[in-house]
Amino acid sequence: MDRQLTIWIVIGVYAVFMLAVGILSSRRGEGMASFTVGGRNAGAWISALSYGTAYFSAVMFVGYSGGSGWSYGLWSILVGIGNAVFGSLLAWLVLANRTRELTRQHHIKSMPQLFEKRFQSPAMRLFSCIIIFIFLIPYSASVYKGLTSVCSVILGIDEQVCMIVIAIASALLLVLGGYMATLKADFVQGFVMMFGVAALIVLLVLSPQVGGLQNGLSNMLDYMKSHEMAPLSGKSAVALISTILMTSFGTWGLPQMVHKYYGIRDKKEVKRGVVISTFFALLVAGGGYFIGSFSHLFFGETMPEGGKDFLVPLMLDQAGLPNLLIGVILVLLISASVSTLSSITLTACSTVSMDLVKSGLRKTMADKNVAALTRILCLAFVVLSYLIANYPTPILEMMSYSWGILSGSFLAPYLLCLYWKGINRAGAWAGMLGGFLTAFLPAAFSGFTTPDGPLYACIAMAVSFLLCFAVSKLATIMKWRSSQRNDAFYRIREESGS
Numbered sequence: 001m002d003r004q005l006t007i008w009i010v011i012g013v014y015a016v017f018m019l020a021v022g023i024l025s026s027r028r029g030e031g032m033a034s035f036t037v038g039g040r041n042a043g044a045w046i047s048a049l050s051y052g053t054a055y056f057s058a059v060m061f062v063g064y065s066g067g068s069g070w071s072y073g074l075w076s077i078l079v080g081i082g083n084a085v086f087g088s089l090l091a092w093l094v095l096a097n098r099t100r101e102l103t104r105q106h107h108i109k110s111m112p113q114l115f116e117k118r119f120q121s122p123a124m125r126l127f128s129c130i131i132i133f134i135f136l137i138p139y140s141a142s143v144y145k146g147l148t149s150v151c152s153v154i155l156g157i158d159e160q161v162c163m164i165v166i167a168i169a170s171a172l173l174l175v176l177g178g179y180m181a182t183l184k185a186d187f188v189q190g191f192v193m194m195f196g197v198a199a200l201i202v203l204l205v206l207s208p209q210v211g212g213l214q215n216g217l218s219n220m221l222d223y224m225k226s227h228e229m230a231p232l233s234g235k236s237a238v239a240l241i242s243t244i245l246m247t248s249f250g251t252w253g254l255p256q257m258v259h260k261y262y263g264i265r266d267k268k269e270v271k272r273g274v275v276i277s278t279f280f281a282l283l284v285a286g287g288g289y290f291i292g293s294f295s296h297l298f299f300g301e302t303m304p305e306g307g308k309d310f311l312v313p314l315m316l317d318q319a320g321l322p323n324l325l326i327g328v329i330l331v332l333l334i335s336a337s338v339s340t341l342s343s344i345t346l347t348a349c350s351t352v353s354m355d356l357v358k359s360g361l362r363k364t365m366a367d368k369n370v371a372a373l374t375r376i377l378c379l380a381f382v383v384l385s386y387l388i389a390n391y392p393t394p395i396l397e398m399m400s401y402s403w404g405i406l407s408g409s410f411l412a413p414y415l416l417c418l419y420w421k422g423i424n425r426a427g428a429w430a431g432m433l434g435g436f437l438t439a440f441l442p443a444a445f446s447g448f449t450t451p452d453g454p455l456y457a458c459i460a461m462a463v464s465f466l467l468c469f470a471v472s473k474l475a476t477i478m479k480w481r482s483s484q485r486n487d488a489f490y491r492i493r494e495e496s497g498s
Helices: 003-026 032-040 044-055 058-105 111-119 122-154 159-205 213-226 234-253 255-262 267-292 295-299 308-318 323-361 367-389 395-419 425-445 453-478 488-496
Strands: none
Touching (some): 044 058, 044 255, 058 122, 058 213, 058 255, 058 267, 058 295, 058 308, 058 395, 111 122, 111 323, 111 395, 111 425, 122 308, 122 367, 159 308, 159 323, 159 367, 213 295, 234 255, 234 395, 234 453, 255 323, 255 395, 295 308, 323 367, 395 453, 425 453
């Protein structure tokens, strides 16, 4: 069968499945609890795979795995391992159950609501709402760019057409079904991703360019030794460590990732989710970066036309993979990207409708109307993401700006408010604003062209933690009004016994 026809048939089957999930899910609850947290009744497999598919999109497979492999060779595999150990295993152990308990007991549906109830600050809710909506857009745009580079190389489709198709797919899934539609789709897409990555690893290693695992590793080690990659230079080592830390710990402060914990059914499902999410990340992220680490065996020292964003697409095109597997790989990337886009869009738009409109502007708005507004905002967000995706910023940089600003702003106050009763409103504001400015200003002054986004993201997260601790202590000593404690926030949890 013709290659193009085979690929399109596989994509067509996927598209029909996604449409069916959206339509079936649209027949269930219309309220915001159903639309945003799925009734808080998600099991381990659905929650963990949804977390993983939101974590790893075409940005990772195309932008980060290719760019890291080109810059660091086999060292780039450490990024995937870090994502599995720190971004999945440790994140679930530290955050999942505690977040599930507190958000369930306080009826919290978003990160801005968590900040408002813990720090008793409507202003903090509004500030975080605005930051989330604005700075999730470039992350969403980076997902578009990652997927379109693959489609344009393998299918020969114009990038604009690719972006429009992806936008329509993610918008339909969200507008029709909301949170549970994305969870159900992610469940199947997660298995597609695991199968696709496993098959891709095997066949890419067997490709003529790699020539088997032992030969490929040996050739890459020789290349790295001759090009000052073994060991890495000081600057490259710092950049690699920054990438590992940002892509692993940065997820701890991303609202669309934290959102996955809200709907988990109970503590038992959390424990199972720890194992599932870690295995998924090890296979998908570890496999993705492993594939990218062989980029120099395909292109030598010459960067292909289009830059780092086209390394992995061209590797897939040149590896001589079977037509059916090419179709599966494209579905893998589409699945990962649509899942991530859906999570980003739902988080950003539900935050605006709940935390800006209903809580601030239209407090009497009916729950059903808030859900309808969220669907409209989802469409607007998709359009904005499409427009930003046309800006000529590389995928890796675009994503790092978004992650750095969001995690720099939210990670420290979010993590500390789960476990430390001593953090107060003054400390949270200091950490939030300090982290935001540390990540935002260098990117803005460079015209959003600096390649050091991961480094600034790590510095921002560290600065935010220091400010949260220092200013909370100072405010308590100085007896500022903003130093008031909120022990009742935790007392409810202790009295409920859950």
